[in-house]
Amino acid sequence: MRREWTREEFILTFDLYWKLTFGEFNQNNQKVQELAQLIGRTNGSVAMRLANFAACDPYHQKRGIKGLPGGLSKCQPIWDEFAENRESLCRESKRIRDELKGEKQALISNKQFINNIFNNHVPEIITLCERHKVKKLYVFGSVITNRFNNQSDIDLVVDFKEIDLIDYADNYFDLQYSLEDIFGRKVDLWEDKAIRNPILRKNIDDSKQLIYG
Numbered sequence: 001m002r003r004e005w006t007r008e009e010f011i012l013t014f015d016l017y018w019k020l021t022f023g024e025f026n027q028n029n030q031k032v033q034e035l036a037q038l039i040g041r042t043n044g045s046v047a048m049r050l051a052n053f054a055a056c057d058p059y060h061q062k063r064g065i066k067g068l069p070g071g072l073s074k075c076q077p078i079w080d081e082f083a084e085n086r087e088s089l090c091r092e093s094k095r096i097r098d099e100l101k102g103e104k105q106a107l108i109s110n111k112q113f114i115n116n117i118f119n120n121h122v123p124e125i126i127t128l129c130e131r132h133k134v135k136k137l138y139v140f141g142s143v144i145t146n147r148f149n150n151q152s153d154i155d156l157v158v159d160f161k162e163i164d165l166i167d168y169a170d171n172y173f174d175l176q177y178s179l180e181d182i183f184g185r186k187v188d189l190w191e192d193k194a195i196r197n198p199i200l201r202k203n204i205d206d207s208k209q210l211i212y213g
Contacts, residue, residue: 005049008096009039010078013049015093018086022065025050038100053079117154118211121182128182129212132175133161136192136213140204154183157208159192 016035026032027043036046054060054067056079082089118125118139129137141155156179163171176189195201 005074007078008100009041010049010075011082011089011092012039012096013046014053014075014078014082015089016046017050017053018089020050022054022060025054038097049075056083117183124182125179125212128175128178132171132178133163134175134212135159135161137211138204138208139211140208141188151185153186153188154179155188155190156211157190157192157195157204159213 012035016031020029020031024031025047027036027047029047032046032050033043035041036043039046048068049071051068052071052075054065055069055072056076057067060067082092125137128134136159138157138159139154140157142152158172158175160168160171172189172191176187179187179189190204195204
């Protein structure tokens with residue numbers, strides 16, 4: 001699905017607009033590439049937005065340069081708000097950049113932390129899963145986002161092989177408590193077949209990552 005541009009992305013692009021000449025509005029420009037990477041857009045889409053802003057610029061209109069008017073309706077409000085208030089634009093752009101860079105750094109640190117949690121316990125996880133007849137084990141939730149911290153629970157989804165009903169409860173809880181001992185924190189263990197809410201199922205399926213199976 002196509003992702004709509006946010007106000008923050010327009011502001012960052014408009015801030016860059018004032019730092020480049022019209023001839024630099026292209027996907028090969030280093031500053032264009034740096035912004036594209038920061039906001040998760042393609043180089044070409046950032047270059048296109050710069051050309052959209054050029055269509056709002058009276059200076060270029062007087063020169064007979066039209067820019068790309070196709071995105072005028074989305075860029076014009078940002079132009080009207082900040083074109084005569086560049087100081088405010090710079091402050092807002094810096095705030096957004098700092099937030100995005102902080103989020104990316106937190107995500108990198110979080111991934112390293114998560115990798116340490118799981119990679120340091122691979123043999124124990126394998127042994128547990130084999131002992132408890134686990135077909136697949138997934139991680140999902142805050143543990144794979146930048147919201148995870150040292151106090152967070154670990155959310156896991158387990159898909160068991162065939163287990164006798166009489167042994168199911170003991171098998172399930174022994175696995176849960178053993179995983180908590182390994183990770184040193186609370187584990188919320190969801191049984192795959194028990195997830196029947198379609199919205200919850202979709203949210204989990206969209207984010208879960210396989211760690212065994």
